[in-house]
Structures are given as structure tokens and as C-alpha cells.
Amino acid sequence: xxSRSPSLIAGMFAAVLGLGIVSVVFLVGVWAVLYGxxxxxxxxxxxxxxAGSTALTIASVGYLEHRQIDxxxxxxxxxxxxxxxxxxxxxxxxxxxTRLDIPVPTIALSERQAPEALVVGFRPGNVHLIxxxxxxxxxxxxAELEAVIxxxxxxxxxxxxxxxxxxxxxxxxxxxxxxxxADIESPGWTAVVIVxxxxxxxxxxxxxxxxxxxxxxxxxxxxxRVAAEITGxxxxxxxxxxxxDRDISETPNRDLRDASxxxxxxxxxLEPEEPEKVMLGPEGDTEPSYWWLRTRxxxxxxxxxxxxxxxxxxxxxxxxxxxxxxxxxxxxxxx
Numbered sequence: 001x002x003s004r005s006p007s008l009i010a011g012m013f014a015a016v017l018g019l020g021i022v023s024v025v026f027l028v029g030v031w032a033v034l035y036g037x038x039x040x041x042x043x044x045x046x047x048x049x050x051a052g053s054t055a056l057t058i059a060s061v062g063y064l065e066h067r068q069i070d071x072x073x074x075x076x077x078x079x080x081x082x083x084x085x086x087x088x089x090x091x092x093x094x095x096x097x098t099r100l101d102i103p104v105p106t107i108a109l110s111e112r113q114a115p116e117a118l119v120v121g122f123r124p125g126n127v128h129l130i131x132x133x134x135x136x137x138x139x140x141x142x143a144e145l146e147a148v149i150x151x152x153x154x155x156x157x158x159x160x161x162x163x164x165x166x167x168x169x170x171x172x173x174x175x176x177x178x179x180x181x182a183d184i185e186s187p188g189w190t191a192v193v194i195v196x197x198x199x200x201x202x203x204x205x206x207x208x209x210x211x212x213x214x215x216x217x218x219x220x221x222x223x224x225r226v227a228a229e230i231t232g233x234x235x236x237x238x239x240x241x242x243x244x245d246r247d248i249s250e251t252p253n254r255d256l257r258d259a260s261x262x263x264x265x266x267x268x269x270l271e272p273e274e275p276e277k278v279m280l281g282p283e284g285d286t287e288p289s290y291w292w293l294r295t296r297x298x299x300x301x302x303x304x305x306x307x308x309x310x311x312x313x314x315x316x317x318x319x320x321x322x323x324x325x326x327x328x329x330x331x332x333x334x335x
Contacts (some may be wrong), residue, residue, distance in 0.1 A: 014237045015215035022208040023170040029200035030054045037193050078108035078130045095153055096149050099230050100157045105129040114255045115244040118265040127156050138247045147237035154226035157330045162217045171208035177201040216307040234321040246270050264307040
């Protein structure tokens with residue numbers, strides 16, 4: 001069974017604690033705004049009405065957010081395949097799943113060339129492994145593909161889908177509330193409620209998303225560690241990450257935009273490092289206004305909300321795992 005790193009455990013605990021605080025701040029903030037409104041108009045008891053309205057508001061936003069979320073397979077444009085379609089791939093996935101002591105996932109393939117590799121599913125028994133044709137083409141040898149599959153199935157073993165779904169709930173709710181408030185035209189007197197609610201939601205969304213991104217980075221490092229131990233070859237995963245990272249950097253921004261909906265779930269971020277620059281003017285030689293500012297804001301946003309550790313950092317950690325494996329004396333054989 002793969003070992004647990006104390007630093008990874010500490011990072012997960014800190015992120016979950018921070019998100020718990022953010023959740024409390026969000027609920028208290030919404031309650032305080034509604035309490036102020038009911039107190040002003042003379043509704044009593046204001047605290048009870050505020051609590052009920054807060055619960056109703058959160059439940060309504062949660063329901064609307066749940067209804068509008070498409071399935072990941074549809075976003076990834078992937079189709080399920082049978083064992084007869086890709087026998088070697090099925091055998092490899094089955095072998096890795098057996099090592100991790102988890103059910104064999106359903107496999108789905110996408111014909112997109114952007115290097116995608118992810119798992120979706122709330123419970124280990126209902127997991128889909130999604131790979132793109134770009135990933136299969138980019139990797140060389142069975143060892144690299146096995147390492148990528150091991151990384152993704154390590155997320156299943158660690159129940160990352162369940163963890164990230166639960167901890168991201170306040171972020172989803174805050175974003176949903178802020179979006180719906182922003183869509184209101186001519187709010188009139190209700191601005192006294194809408195403006196404070198919008199401010200609370202936006203602040204909670206920003207802080208919560210930053211903490212969630214940190215937790216996601218921790219979970220990615222944990223999956224790297226499990227994959228390295230399960231396969232016994234940190235170098236294979238490092239080689240795979242290098243190839244996929246190179247292919248992503250060479251993928252046109254248009255293709256990366258198509259895959260952006262699953263970027264946070266894939267083995268590497270599928271978001272472009274720089275925003276796409278579209279020149280303006282009749283001759284196409286005019287730079288967009290304040291391009292320098294847009295570029296810096298894009299970089300800051302990527303740094304703040306980065307869901308994956310930098311690839312170089314992951315490679316350094318895998319190299320350290322490799323050195324520890326090489327320095328470990330082999331167990332003595334029993335005669």
C-alpha cells in the first residue's frame with residue numbers, strides 16, 4: 001500500500017480547514033445581509049427569517065447549479081469503448097486497478113488531439129477513465145501510459161472526486177449566487193440587498209477558489225506519489241509528464257479552449273500560458289487596448305487559481321523518489 005507523506009497530509013488539512021472557514025463566512029455573510037434587511041423593514045423575529053431565507057437561497061442556487069452542469073464525458077467529447085475495441089488498453093487499466101485494489105473503471109476515448117487524461121465519478125465503483133487520442137499518440141511505450149493511468153486511478157483510490165466535490169461546494173454556491181446577481185437588470189431598491197450579497201459572494205468565491213486550487217495541487221502531488229510507488233518507476237511518470245507538457249505547449253490555443261472545461265481534472269493543466277492575441281485594425285497590425293495589463297492579469301489569475309503544481313516541481317519530486325528507490329537496499333530473499 002502506498003505510503004502517506006506528512007507534508008501532503010498537512011497541506012490537505014490546512015486547505016480543508018481554510019475552506020471550512022470560508023463556508024462559515026459565506027453563510028454568516030448572507031445571513032447578516034438578510035438580517036439587516038428584515039430588521040430595517042420591521043420583520044420579527046428577524047434572525048429566524050434571515051436563517052430561513054439563507055437556507056432557501058443556498059438551496060435554490062445549489063439546485064440551479066446542479067441542473068446546468070453537463071456531464072464531463074460530454075464536455076470531453078469522449079465515447080465509451082469495450083474490451084474488444086482496445087484489448088491492450090483494457091488489460092493495462094485492469095492491471096493498475098488491481099494493484100490499487102479498486103474496481104476496474106469504464107474507459108472512454110476522445111478523438112481530440114489535446115493531451116487529456118482524467119477520471120470522473122463520485123464513487124470508486126462508478127468511475128470513468130477518459131483518455132484522448134492526443135495522449136495516446138504523445139506517450140511512448142507501455143511504461144509511460146501505465147504511469148499516466150496509475151496517476152489517474154490514484155485519484156480514485158484517494159477518493160479525490162468526492163473530496164473535491166465536497167470542499168468546492170461553497171465556491172460553486174458563491175459563484176452561482178454572484179452570477180445570478182450580476183444578471184439582474186435595474187434592481188431598483190433591492191440594490192440595498194443585492195450589492196452586499198454580490199460583494200460577499202465574489203469575495204468568498206475568490207478566496208475559496210484560491211484555497212480549492214491549493215488543495216487540488218496537493219492532491220495532484222499525492223497522485224504522483226502513489227503512481228510512482230505502484231508502478232515502481234517514477235522516471236516513467238516523469239517522462240510521460242514531459243511529453244504531455246511539451247504537446248500542450250504546442251497545441252493551438254483554440255484546441256486548448258475546447259478542452260478548458262476539463263482542465264482542472266486532467267493530469268496537466270490544459271489552459272494556455274498566455275492569452276491569445278488577436279490583432280485589430282484594417283491591416284491587422286493594431287495591438288488590443290491595454291494588452292500589457294490583460295497579459296499580467298491573466299498571469300496573476302493563473303498563478304492564483306493554478307490547479308496543478310508546476311511541471312518542473314513535479315519532475316523534481318519524481319526525481320527525488322527515483323533517487324530514494326535507487327538508494328534503497330533490495331530485500332533479502334528467503335532461502
